Amino acid sequence: xxxxxxxxxxxxxxxxxxxxxxxxxxxxxxxxxxxxxxxxxxxxxxxxxxxxxxxxxxxxxxxxxxxxxxxxxxxxxxxxxxxxxxxxxxxxxxxxxxxxxxxxxxxxxxxxxxx
Amino acid sequence: xxxxxxxxxxxxxxxxxxxxxxxxxxxxxxxxxxxxxxxxxxxxxxxxxxxxxxxxxxxxxxxxxxxxxxxxxxxxxxxxxxxxxxxxxxxxxxxxxxxxxxxxxxxxxxxxxx
Numbered sequence: 001x002x003x004x005x006x007x008x009x010x011x012x013x014x015x016x017x018x019x020x021x022x023x024x025x026x027x028x029x030x031x032x033x034x035x036x037x038x039x040x041x042x043x044x045x046x047x048x049x050x051x052x053x054x055x056x057x058x059x060x061x062x063x064x065x066x067x068x069x070x071x072x073x074x075x076x077x078x079x080x081x082x083x084x085x086x087x088x089x090x091x092x093x094x095x096x097x098x099x100x101x102x103x104x105x106x107x108x109x110x111x112x113x114x115x
Numbered sequence: 116x117x118x119x120x121x122x123x124x125x126x127x128x129x130x131x132x133x134x135x136x137x138x139x140x141x142x143x144x145x146x147x148x149x150x151x152x153x154x155x156x157x158x159x160x161x162x163x164x165x166x167x168x169x170x171x172x173x174x175x176x177x178x179x180x181x182x183x184x185x186x187x188x189x190x191x192x193x194x195x196x197x198x199x200x201x202x203x204x205x206x207x208x209x210x211x212x213x214x215x216x217x218x219x220x221x222x223x224x225x226x227x228x229x
Contacts, residue, residue: 004158033215043205043219056216090158092217100147100209101166104217106158 002026004093004107012113018079021110023091025072031055031096032074033104034066037088046089049074050096078112086114117142119189119206121220129228134178134193136223138206141187147209148189149217150180154202162204165189176200201227 005024013019025032033056034046045058049068068074078085088111092104122137140146148165163174170182180191191204206220 031215033217035217042221043217045216045218048215050215056213058216092159094215096215098214100211100214101164102214103161103164104215106160108156108158111156 004091004105006089006091006107006110008110009108010111010113012115013081014115015081015083017081018077019081019112021076021089021091021112023074023076023093023107025074025091025093026105029093029095029105030072031094032068032072033092033094034074034076035090035092036060037090037109038084038086043090046076081114083114085112087112117146117208117210117218119148119208119218119220121206121223123223124221125224125226127226127228128196130198131195134191134196134200134225136191136204136206136225138180138189138191138220139187140189140206140208142208145211146189147211148180148182149207149209150174150178150189150191151205151207151219152176152202153205153222159205162191196225196227198227198229201225 007022031050033048037043048056052068063079066076088109090109091107094104118141120139150162151159163172173179
């Protein structure tokens with residue numbers, strides 16, 4: 001079955017602009033989580049969506065937001081981009097049950113560069 | 116709060132040598148521990164996970180990890196390194212109260228010398 005698909009793979013934006021990233025989870029998976037990966041801060045949890053509702057949230061400013069559609073596809077939006085938002089944004093798909101042992105499957109990520 | 120600490124941001128071994136990547140966890144409750152691998156310009160792939168069924172966990176690509184409660188460790192090993200093992204490795208933990216949120220360690224970059 002198809003894996004997690006993130007689009008686009010690469011993106012260059014200017015400071016102050018906004019950006020939308022997309023993630024299509026594995027078929028049947030209802031949970032989508034987003035992570036930011038930077039050399040300085042490592043991998044950090046942004047938020048999780050399950051059944052179109054934000055179920056969990058990390059410690060990021062309100063400029064970072066997301067949503068999930070009825071087909072479980074998710075989008076992440078960053079407004080008023082800053083240079084520090086340059087990162088690899090990873091999406092993870094899982095069944096969404098409450099079992100911590102349930103595996104999360106990651107997409108290849110979107111590399112965002114803010115200039 | 117749950118956390119993991121990876122000792123050594125970069126490890127270099129010769130091809131055929133033992134690989135040992137260290138991870139210590141901080142948890143007051145039984146932890147859910149994982150090892151992930153990331154190849155250049157790729158996402159993360161699960162190598163193995165601790166499920167409490169056994170302290171020695173076998174994963175993909177010949178890797179295994181041993182859970183030691185007395186040492187709060189979950190080190191990753193492979194008896195014989197291969198050039199294709201060159202990648203970044205992340206130890207991670209989940210809290211029972213937040214099954215979807217993965218807390219990652221800082222990562223260890225593994226280099227393999229010919």
